[in-house]
Amino acid sequence: MKLVKNIQSIAKEVLAREAEAIQNLVEHIGKDFENCVEAILQAGGRVVITGIGKSALVGQKIVxxxxxxxxxxxxxxxxxxxxxxxxxxxxxxxxxxxxKSGNTPEVKVLLPLLKRAGITLIAMVSNKDSYLAKNADYIIHAHAPQEADPLNLAPTTSTTVCMALGDALAICLLEARGFTRQDFARNHPGGSLGKKLYLRVSDIYPHNDLPAVSETANLKEVILEITSKRLGATAVLTEKEGTLAGIVTDGDLRRMLNQHHETDLLHLTAHDIMTPSPIGIAPDEYAVNALQLMQARSITQLVVVEAGRLKGFVHLHDLLKEGLI
Known part of the structure; x- marks a missing residue:
């Protein structure tokens, strides 16, 4: 089978037509759309979406x-x-x-029954002169005069338009209800999306070892602490107060070996090779913020600090295991 047009050209034409149809919706958003949002908010019940064929599939996505x-x-x-x-x-x-037409037989049969029950009806319809539009309490004008296919038959642009209007409706209702990040997290507890919204650093670091040495610890003590705790680093604490002074990582050790003569190594302490004032994160921060901080600084672990006190470590592997990456 030989295509008359180049495949890429056809695909671009379809996307351009659908993009133009969505852009044209902007001029059709007015008081009618606002009235639909207010009607849903004031009704206090649920939104029941109905349709048939491709409109039914779009309705399920909007739901x-x-x-x-x-x-x-x-x-x-x-x-x-x-x-x-x-x-x-x-x-x-x-x-x-x-x-789209507003004259679908199944929908026309349904309307009198809804009216008799006193149910508020919103029509999402392209044809404003249709039976559905004339019998609805409110109209969302899903303006789609031309489908994307050359025969102007397959529901393409019209379904895209309805999908976009459904998104606009949902976000308007979200804003009006003051829907928060925490509310969203309660509705999406599973998968990486849910964890990004609710998982905190405090949910992770208690499960890790807590490598720490004093500022006066010698090189052997530092290496043994890093090796035994298997986090690729150790915190360095002040001798008197026990507060966080710095961090020694595997990378710090390698750089130290390149910079010092073998005879000097016996005299080095944690204070000599540590990175002072290391990048830290608070226990109540979201774990996804820890990930973003690691990525921005090209590091693989963060010290968890609260009021200057070391609480623990969070490692890039922890975030990988939680599915945040």
Whole structure:
């Protein structure tokens, strides 16, 4: 089979058409969209999204986005609604019906039943003169006059437009509800995303050994401490107060060996070879912040410090094990 056009050109044309359609949505966001957001907030119930065909698939994605951003939502297939699923709708719920034409038979059958039950109806529709648009309480204008395919038949641009509007709706509701990072973390406890949102340094460092020597420790003591604790470094503490004075890493040892004659090594102490005032992190910091700090400074471990006192170490391997990398 020979393509008439270059594959790359076709792909670029599709993306350009869909990008243009999303950009054109901006001029259609007005008071109607704002009224939809306010209606959902004031209703106090859930958002029930319905549709059929590709619109049903888009609706399921919007439901997932709403649930993850603090707006309880569920999906009801328009064809199944009149065969029992209508019972999932409760008082205070708002129904969003998605349909490009606004004249889908299954949706048209559903509308009188919703009206009779006093349910607030939002139409996400391209055709504002359609049956759905004229019978809805509010309209989200999913303007999509042209699909991306040359036949103008396959749901492409129209579904992309609805997906984008669903994202816009979810973020408006998120902002209005004052949805926080902590709220998001509660909804996403699993995987690397969840850990980035809730895992703290204090959840990690207690599981590691705590390598530490005094400032006066000799070279042998320093090497043995680093080797035995297997973190590639040791903290150096002040002799009197026991506060953090510095850190000695494997790299510090290698540099020291290159800089000193063998006869000098016997007289070196931890204070002589340590890096003073090392980069540290507080126990209550998020673990992802520790990762960003390590990456920015090209280091593999951080001392955990609180009020000048050594609490522990967090290593790059810890963050790797937690799935943050």
């Amino acid at each position: 997932a986005t709403l649930n993850s951003t603090g707006t309880p939502a569920l999906f009801m297939h328009a064809a199944d609604a009149i065969h029992g699923d209508l019972g999932m709708i409760q008082a205070g719920d708002v129904v969003i019906a998605i349909s």
